[in-house]
Amino acid sequence: MSGLQRITVLGATGSIGLSTLDVIARHPERYQVFALSGYSRLSELLALCVRHSPSYAVVPSAEAAQQLRADLRAAGSATEVLVGEAGLCQVAAAPEVDAVMAAIVGAAGLRPTLAAVEAGKKVLLANKEALVMSGALFMQAVRRSGAVLLPIDSEHNAIFQCLPGDFSRGLPQVGVRRILLTASGGPFRQTPQSELAAVTPEQACAHPNWSMGRKISVDSASMMNKGLELIEACWLFDARPAQIEVVVHPQSVIHSLVDYVDGSVLAQLGNPDMRTPIANALAWPERIDSGVAPLDLFAIARLDFQAPDEQRFPCLRLSREAADAGGSAPALLNAANEVAVAAFLERRIRFPEIASMIEHVLDREPVVAVDTLDAVFTADRQARLLAEQWLSRHGR
Ligand SMILES: NC(=O)C1=CN([C@@H]2O[C@H](COP(=O)(O)OP(=O)(O)OC[C@H]3O[C@@H](n4cnc5c(N)ncnc54)[C@H](OP(=O)(O)O)[C@@H]3O)[C@@H](O)[C@H]2O)C=CC1
Ligand SMILES: CC(=O)[C@@H](O)[C@H](O)COP(=O)(O)O
Ligand SMILES: [Mn+2]
Missing domain, CATH: 3.40.50.720 (NAD(P)-binding Rossmann-like Domain)
Known part of the structure; x- marks a missing residue:
């Protein structure tokens, strides 16, 4: 040091x-x-x-x-x-x-x-x-x-820990086949679609595993958090969206995995406590005590995995489409989501309307190239305007 x-x-x-x-x-x-x-x-x-x-x-x-x-x-x-x-x-x-x-x-x-x-x-x-x-x-x-x-971000810190130090040479060059991005599934992982319109901000903010701010908690509940994380991973690790697979893992013990061409799959595990990735990044490349208790595998006993359900969680599909579209699409997605989450937290819209608002914005605003920060903020402003229009058109 x-x-x-x-x-x-x-x-x-x-x-x-x-x-x-x-x-x-x-x-x-x-x-x-x-x-x-x-x-x-x-x-x-x-x-x-x-x-x-x-x-x-x-x-x-x-x-x-x-x-x-x-x-x-x-x-x-x-x-x-x-x-x-x-x-x-x-x-x-x-x-x-x-x-x-x-x-x-x-x-x-x-x-x-x-x-x-x-x-x-x-x-x-x-x-x-x-x-x-x-x-x-x-x-x-x-x-x-x-x-x-x-x-x-716990998943990206996990991926970072599972990649070799020279991963910036390119994922294929370092033998990576794909990245497995874990998702808890949030508080509504098992909630039937027909019940999602009645869920409250309090229920949405009650994450099963993590204690977090309200905005990211709602994002986890809608799985927009995983959509944002998919885009985040593409930039951090120079990956194409197709190289990243979302895996629902309800225990949040495995924080993500990297699948190599030789069949090896490396994972990072730990208790769901953000002090671990924070300590990892603060001290990198050294290791320091974070205050997080050792992982008790016998108490955890089992680790489960499921495919995500994009029917109930359309934000995941919308994010993948924005990642594929590139340009201003992720900025539009993000801004529309910020307005929608704030409206949901203020009880002005119902939970499934978060995705409806975002889809409305993405359907109306053309995707353009973003070569300057001004262009990013123009897209951000335009998406917020369209999202606000959706709210007033729906009397909210
Ligand atoms: N919490 C977690 O475990 C994780 C969080 N993240 C990401 O980290 C970021 C922070 O999340 P989290 O800590 O949960 O959020 P919180 O809501 O708990 O904290 C947000 C912080 O930002 C400040 N803030 C809010 N609005 C503004 C603004 N307009 N201008 C300047 N500062 C502002 C808040 O100040 P004040 O409180 O005084 O209003 C607070 O300090 C998010 O991007 C989230 O996605 C990623 C992975 C995990
Ligand atoms: C702690 C952290 O990194 C959050 O982003 C967490 O991953 C949220 O959990 P899910 O989005 O998987 O429910
Ligand atoms: Mn995360």
């Missing part, structure tokens, strides 16, 4: 942010917090600043900054407060920073994550939406800047 690593945690008040800080706090000799960001949970951000003494905290507005500054001074903290996207990009790219945990949820994380990439940082990528939206541009920026991109 070479010296103390200074870390920026974007999205520190969220589920991934808190797990990251838990791992960091176990290794004060290795890691120091440089900056933390929050959005709505600002009293939690204050407590995190007091606990971890970052140089900077970032909040969304001038009013929030004024309040946090006053609270920090009262608590005797020297943390400086920055504002908005410019503040996020500043702490992501600051010369003092060694690694950035990108854990803002949704499209809001794209510019700050790209700022870290463009500054050549070690980027720990949880914010899958950023890569889904801007895949080709994002990966070009990684190659141009020499940033080290490490996947945090």
Whole structure:
């Protein structure tokens, strides 16, 4: 290990942010917090600043900054407060920073994550939406800047661990036949289609195995999470969608597998606790304690596998179609999904209407090439507009 690593945690008040800080706090000799960001949970951000003494905290507005500054001074903290996207990009790219945990949820994380990439940082990528939206541009920026991109998403971290170190030569060149992307199936894995219209946000957010933020929990319930992860895996591992097979594995113990041409299938297993992939990426290529208990195979006893049901979970089909279409299609898919999930969480639409809204947007907006970030955000805006129109046309 070479010296103390200074870390920026974007999205520190969220589920991934808190797990990251838990791992960091176990290794004060290795890691120091440089900056933390929050959005709505600002009293939690204050407590995190007091606990971890970052140089900077970032909040969304001038009013929030004024309040946090006053609270920090009262608590005797020297943390400086920055504002908005410019503040996020500043702490992501600051010369003092060694690694950035990108854990803002949704499209809001794209510019700050790209700022870290463009500054050549070690980027720990949880914010899958950023890569889904801007895949080709994002990966070009990684190659141009020499940033080290490490996947945090449990499946992608598992795949990363099961691939050889030189996988960027190309999957066929390193003997990979296909990637097996595991899916828990979510809370509605066994729910009949006829009952899905009545499910509530609380039921959707009650993931059987993982404790996560509300947006990704709904994505898991609709299996859009797996669709986004399919696209994420294509970019991270330079794979075609056809090289990736989704396998429903209800226990979430195997986090994904890599199938090699000689018939070997390598898997990564572990308890469903995000501190494992976070510790793996923070310390990579070394290994550190994450606080996660050892896997008890006798207690788990069995591992099950099923094919996904695209009839009940159309978001998976829509994602594969967007992955195949390329260009602006994944950005349209992602933006429509963000609007639909927010509407479902606000009880404005029923659960199956998430997929209806996304299909509506994808059917109406032509797919175009995206050569610039502006083109990505144009697609994002257009999809949000169409999704909002769907809501008002349906009286929601
Ligand atoms: N949770 C998990 O186990 C996993 C998560 N991921 C991915 O990691 C990312 C984070 O997920 P998770 O931690 O569950 O989500 P949470 O909702 O728990 O946390 C999201 C974080 O982003 C902040 N945030 C929300 N909106 C904005 C915005 N508009 N601008 C700036 N910051 C914002 C939140 O601040 P505040 O809370 O203060 O409002 C919070 O810090 C997602 O992309 C998700 O898909 C991937 C794999 C697993
Ligand atoms: C922890 C993690 O990586 C999540 O993305 C998790 O995979 C969600 O589970 P499913 O989408 O498989 O239900
Ligand atoms: Mn995942």
